[in-house]
Amino acid sequence: MINNVAFDVVIGLIFIYLLYSLLATVVAEIIATKLGLRARNLKEAVNRMLTDEDDFRLKGRWYDFLGKWFLEKIQRIGDSLRLMKNPKNKIIDRFYSNPEIKYLGSSGLFKYPSSFKAVSFSKTLLYLLNGNTPLNVSNIDSTLRNDAQKVLGKETAEYVLNIWEDSEKNIVKFKMQLEAWFDRTMEQATEWYKRKIQIVLLIIGFVMAWLFNADSISIVHKLSKDKNAREQIVLLTSSYLKSNPKKPEDISTSLTANEAKEYKQNLDSLINVKETIEADIESTKTLLGYGSWPPDSVEVYKRSNQIKFKPQLDASILSVAQKINAQTGKSLKFNTSDKWKYFFGIFAKHFWGFLITAIAISLGAPFWFDLLNKLMSLRTSNKEQTESTNTNKNNVVKPSESN
Template identity: 35%
Template sequence: MTGSTTLDVVLGLVFVYLLYSLLTTILQEAIANVLSFRAKFLQKAIIRMLEDENAKTADTLLNRIGAFFRVIFRKNVTSQSLPLTEAFYNHPLIKYLAEDDYKNKPSYLTSRNFSQAMLDLLKGNDFAAGDDPGKFIKTALESGVTQWKNNGKPVQINEETLSYLRALWADAQGDAAKFRTALEEWFDVTMERTTGWYKKHTQGVLLILGFLIAMVFNVDTIKLAGALSKNPELREQVIRQADNYIKTHKDQFNAKENLPKDTTLQGLQKRADSLLKTDIADVNKALGIGWKCTSVKEHENKCFHGKDVCIRSHLRIDTIIGWLITAFALSLGAPFWFDLLNKLMKLRGTINSGKDDGKETNSAKPAPTNIKG
């Protein structure tokens, strides 16, 4: 293949990856909403902060795999074995931030929410207007027990967390306002780490969903690359679709969040339906993506096949490899492919513009004149 042909093939693949990675991202976000992934990761971070001794470390591959699936299937609850965390989530300021009884933990907290709840737990139910907060906080930290009563009982603070809170109190020189600021900084640092945990988890979910989508729709990268490399008209058709898509969907992504803008279940469903019925349907038709039988007469009565599904026509050893390549590509996320598609289309435009300029220059040259001596 020439350099231009290679670029066009890559452009075609990137466009396919963009459309299907967007579908993958939509499905991942829908699952995250239904299973409260964000609330679970926030809870994991709070447990890490308040129950250091009880936080389980995924120190082996099997433990990490187990931790991955526990986040997916674990109920969003705390237990008696995590008393300070339970008291934290039972605080009215935190408790009523949850969406409803089904999603009984909030998905987001501000540092101010965290510090206020922690100060209330330390100061206790008896703290009143005009009282010195430092006195109540100091008593709680010295005794190792919250002054706030959860279910009628004070809460024991585990030793590691207590040591850290005492250190923050010492650094604040017994000033309640500075102590609040230190609590908020602690929360912000932990949330930065939590964002990293969530991104890794999302990458794993996207990889699994990517493989399932590649298999269900039969998006075989090897087959697609072969078809594009052999058919110039097909390449041009797909590139025209890609160019039109870029022009009409510039504001489609919120790159910062790596998600479509409307993340409600209704909005995600509407976007998925539109994507499947328009852009994906068009590119599938052009490239022949799917399971339709390619040799109806030859396969009749010889294998399982129908009008829309034929295993024999498509399933080979290299097909699975093609699915795996597709799955990895889809796990990179739609914003990555949208940005890359933009850059490649600009590069292609520059190359084609250079070729056109060269043709004009050559045509402008005067014809050589034969001079006889």
């Protein structure tokens, strides 16, 4: 197993995915923080708790021609891909205007809080239902039965009334039930956020694969053919795991996001390791590939009757004139138009390889870190076992020698 080419290729490929996933995690967390995705996700969750789901709006001939089921599926898919949701209606606006929630946020993009406790939810909801009147059983009961639908969605109002009755009309129990409802919803909201971040990672991963020309198919081909590159990346993998024994944190759970200060501290920590990650990727890139944006001038030389470029280029994407110049050994010049043609030529040729890389990056650094550790442990154990077996064979005393 230790000298198995396929095994080393898999290790090298996973290591590449790990490095790019780490860098993508840094970029995704910065984007999520700057755009306030956590706060938007929380607001979306609270909105679903307090309001009824919107009815399907598309009507007319398209509705009749394509069918309700198909159009609803399209709408739901599009709705799932909307990362910047910011629900606005009278109910959610009143909820977020309450001082209990309003002053938990800051200003600008951080106007809405990224998290708040269940007790804040129950207090705010009771205020919406009861207003400034004294909080007692008769007022709450009357409001829930007669006026709840004025401040909540119809289905939500019925559900809250059921909670009230299950609490045996005890205000303390009612609050506890509301808080438990909020906590359950927040558990699901965390899963929503993970899925959104995975979409962000997929997009970032594809862009990153395009910019770095990280085509998974080309990487496998290069590693399987180049023994030196394969050995170097396995050594680099071993060195990386020794110097980074701690598992990277999942982007969706690494930050508690209670305050902007905490955001900043975590971002500073991520940015501090960004240079190291980029250096590792650059080291790997010298073994496996090249970027998608060529420089102004590229040197051409021949080695073993093959044309080589410094820095490396994908010769199949060059124009006819550039290929002729390369055959004569002339250095290649790239103007802005040539660079854009090469850039999009890389995209067209390596699209599927980039897509595979992007999907791999979206799985997250923790996934690849765990898998890489397991494979390297297997590789090391097999190596030790092989060496031990060889040693035992060398120490065997032949019958003729014993005599």
